[in-house]
Amino acid sequence: MKTGVILISHGSKISSGNEGLLKIADMLRAMNRWDMVEPAFLQLAKPGLDEVVEKTVANGMGRIVVAPLLLFKGNHVFKDIPEMLEKERAKYPKMEFIYTNNIGADERIALIAADRIHEKLVERQFGEKGRLEQPQLIIDESFEIIDKLVNLANIPELQRPVIQRAIHATGDTEYAYNLLFSSNAVEAGVKAIKDGKNIITDVNMVKAGISKKPVENFGGKLVCKIDDNLVADEAKRSGKTRAMIAMQFSLDEMQGGVVVIGNAPTALFELIDLIKKDKAKPALVIGIPVGFVGAVEAKAALKQISIPYITNDNRKGGSAVAVAIINAVIELAKKAR
Incomplete structure (x- = not known):
């Protein structure tokens, strides 16, 4: 109809x-x-x-x-x-x-109002050049602003820094409400990193943003095979995307590790298929690809598997937020040593 x-x-x-x-x-x-x-x-x-x-x-x-x-x-x-x-x-x-109902007293309206108020306050402070030249002050102030814009008091403790970093990386406060965690997802990721397991990414842009040194200090490595010649050859032969084939070629490295998908819905679909066939057994899937075609459907499919996951339920996502999420998990692993 x-x-x-x-x-x-x-x-x-x-x-x-x-x-x-x-x-x-x-x-x-x-x-x-x-x-x-x-x-x-x-x-x-x-x-x-x-x-x-x-x-x-x-x-x-x-x-x-x-x-x-x-x-x-x-x-x-x-x-x-x-x-x-x-x-x-x-x-x-x-x-x-x-x-339908009218707009009403909705927390999302309060967030918009808070943003408008903050925008004007920032305009008045724009001349304070000194504070804008100090990186740590910028970071600290950013997180203070996030804490004022969104109420995370009822969010489980380990999920809060993940949400904060997602908002910080994107400037989008909606991640406070639409980032979805399966049971013990953050805990599973922290344990995998502490145990020296690998982090597999769908694209090199995600890999490039991940904090490499602490992962290696734990004994793990960052893996992205999308540019491998063998992957390109198989993708051409099979008619599948390189992102899908890269997941197949990363099976050995991903067992017990963390898979981070921020760009390609096809990679997430392929990973889910490999998990269902019992070929892939990651400890955590961060599945937050961006896009108008396939992204929402891939995330919906992710929520049907038994592997711990972090995702959202709309077309938003991308490399920046995927990197922010995994880096938050890495920081939690460092603190838990």
């Missing part, structure tokens, strides 16, 4: 006051999750809800989701929009209309 989404907001006589809704509609369209996404205004601006419903019906949608982009509940949310929807239901009795 085709789904059309209508975003409805108050509306303004000033055109610039309506641009925000149009931009959000563009952002949602870019996600490619619904067949149509259209903006509508309650008053003072066009198009109105009735016009957009007519357009959505004409484009063959089977259901219409109306989402009020209004911060708090008031007459518009409780009365005006529901009454408008009743009129549209009467006009289109075969159409399924779904009315």
Whole structure:
């Protein structure tokens, strides 16, 4: 069934006051999750809800989701929009209309507000050049800011530094809420590193960012075979990606170790397949590839295996956050010596 989404907001006589809704509609369209996404205004601006419903019906949608982009509940949310929807239901009795909650008092809104406040405070402090020339002060202040922006008090102790480093590496506070840990995942990674096991990566960019010396001090090594000639030859012969073949060629090195995938969903799919076939037995999988194709699906598949994992459940990820996560685990291993 085709789904059309209508975003409805108050509306303004000033055109610039309506641009925000149009931009959000563009952002949602870019996600490619619904067949149509259209903006509508309650008053003072066009198009109105009735016009957009007519357009959505004409484009063959089977259901219409109306989402009020209004911060708090008031007459518009409780009365005006529901009454408008009743009129549209009467006009289109075969159409399924779904009315969502408004934005409301959501912790993510508080994070945005905190970011806006911090941005202005930083602007006022920008002239303090001295503090920006001292690396450790920058790091310390960054982590202080993270602690103020997100509340990790209820997060298990070993997971906190992992989340903090992920946020620090990306500037994205959402990792406080969407980084997923299987039971004892961090503990498994710490033990593997302390036991001198290897760290296998999908791409050299991830390998290059990992703290090499402490891993070697424990007796392990960093392994990435994506550029090996044999891997390239087999990838060409088989029609598979080099990232997939590199996982196959790394089986001996990865047993009992940590596999870090930050770039290639195909590498994660291949690793999961090898684990299911009982060929690969890593102690921990950090599976956080980025992308619009395959990344979300690969992460969903990762959550179905019995091997400890750290991942997230959206298309975000990448080399920087993968490196941040494994380096946090390495630091925990160093402290646990």
